[in-house]
Amino acid sequence: MPETRPRDAAQTRADILAAARRRFAAEGFERTTLRAIAADVGVDAALVIRYFGSKQDLFATATEFRIDLPDLSGAAPDDIADMLLPRYFAVWEDDHAFLALLRAAMTSRVAADTLNETLATHVAPTLMGVTPDNHMKRIAVTDAFVIGLAATRSVLANPPVADLTREELSRWAGPVFRQLLVGPAPT
Amino acid sequence: MGRPGLSSAAGGAGADVTTARPRNASRTRADILAAARRRFGAEGYERTTLRAVAADVGVDAALVIRYFGSKQNLFAAAADFAIELPDLSGLDPDDVANILLQRFFAVWEEDETFVALLRAAMTSQLAADALRQVFAQQIAPKLITATPDHPVQRAGLTGAFVIGLAITRYVLVNPPVANLSREELCRWAAPVIRQLLTGPAAP
Numbered sequence: 001m002p003e004t005r006p007r008d009a010a011q012t013r014a015d016i017l018a019a020a021r022r023r024f025a026a027e028g029f030e031r032t033t034l035r036a037i038a039a040d041v042g043v044d045a046a047l048v049i050r051y052f053g054s055k056q057d058l059f060a061t062a063t064e065f066r067i068d069l070p071d072l073s074g075a076a077p078d079d080i081a082d083m084l085l086p087r088y089f090a091v092w093e094d095d096h097a098f099l100a101l102l103r104a105a106m107t108s109r110v111a112a113d114t115l116n117e118t119l120a121t122h123v124a125p126t127l128m129g130v131t132p133d134n135h136m137k138r139i140a141v142t143d144a145f146v147i148g149l150a151a152t153r154s155v156l157a158n159p160p161v162a163d164l165t166r167e168e169l170s171r172w173a174g175p176v177f178r179q180l181l182v183g184p185a186p187t
Numbered sequence: 188m189g190r191p192g193l194s195s196a197a198g199g200a201g202a203d204v205t206t207a208r209p210r211n212a213s214r215t216r217a218d219i220l221a222a223a224r225r226r227f228g229a230e231g232y233e234r235t236t237l238r239a240v241a242a243d244v245g246v247d248a249a250l251v252i253r254y255f256g257s258k259q260n261l262f263a264a265a266a267d268f269a270i271e272l273p274d275l276s277g278l279d280p281d282d283v284a285n286i287l288l289q290r291f292f293a294v295w296e297e298d299e300t301f302v303a304l305l306r307a308a309m310t311s312q313l314a315a316d317a318l319r320q321v322f323a324q325q326i327a328p329k330l331i332t333a334t335p336d337h338p339v340q341r342a343g344l345t346g347a348f349v350i351g352l353a354i355t356r357y358v359l360v361n362p363p364v365a366n367l368s369r370e371e372l373c374r375w376a377a378p379v380i381r382q383l384l385t386g387p388a389a390p
């Protein structure tokens with residue numbers, strides 16, 4: 001455990017965040033300990049606390065992800081999927097913070113609430129730019145579809161979906177986005 | 188890896204069982220499945236042990252292995268009992284969506300086993316393997332009977348949508364999804380299932 005080589009503070013912070021994401025993703029929020037994260041990196045738990053504060057604070061920092069959705073108001077219905085999906089792919093496939101949060105949210109109320117809050121504050125307002133009616137119902141089922149694709153592709157790795165190229169997936173998902181967000185309300 | 192004991196699955200049940208009363212093999216299998224479903228539901232996939240399931244029934248863990256092979260196979264067998272998807276071939280697309288959604292509510296709301304597996308599959312590679320196995324062996328073959336083309340992709344995407352509904356409604360308890368009544372959710376989800384399973388193919 002004693003670290004002999006000098007450590008670069010920024011590198012240590014990055015290592016702690018990476019270890020935290022792995023632990024929170026695999027074990028959830030409640031069962032993860034700062035001591036275990038520190039041991040993964042080869043530092044003392046006191047250092048983790050000095051850098052990030054409490055476990056709650058570290059969790060918030062490690063799972064903070066950005067989703068930048070474009071302004072959809074005035075978009076043509078057929079363009080919506082093509083406008084949204086590249087932004088979603090960037091989050092599901094390239095953002096370790098999001099995947100850690102999604103996994104942790106499966107076993108932890110704290111993490112689930114964080115994810116729900118992000119959907120409500122960062123995703124719903126953008127989608128509401130195109131929904132003509134039944135806003136929350138349309139957004140609810142759209143979010144379910146997106147979370148299902150992310151989970152199936154990036155976490156469960158179910159081959160029929162994981163093996164689709166981004167272009168193939170966009171072609172299949174396009175009509176669903178169009179129906180859910182701007183299609184006629186089902187009767 | 189391998190599948191220890193599968194070859195001796197037939198016959199001889201009870202010979203090395205610690206229980207005193209004589210056991211009927213099919214009754215024992217049913218008891219094991221029921222105990223497995225309770226354990227998976229209450230404790231999750233990862234923490235459930237074959238030993239605990241065996242103890243619930245009053246048999247030896249070796250018998251559970253002889254009957255079911257492995258924890259993954261035991262899970263798949265326990266899930267099989269729950270899903271009971273009918274043959275969908277020849278049905279009207281609207282009926283297919285409604286049948287699937289009724290089974291969805293039955294499986295996810297009346298049985299804790301699936302929520303437990305889903306939680307585990309999202310955090311454990313072994314449980315994810317079990318879930319993929321359930322999908323490939325029990326769900327996809329039935330969904331495929333409704334597809335006009337691209338069976339693998341259509342079944343996979345429909346499965347992804349259903350997983351997304353389950354995650355948001357039962358695990359995240361995401362308010363916009365969880366607050367929908369069954370009827371509202373059916374109304375909005377049915378066109379998605381219809382499109383993914385039977386709608387025009389992606390160009």
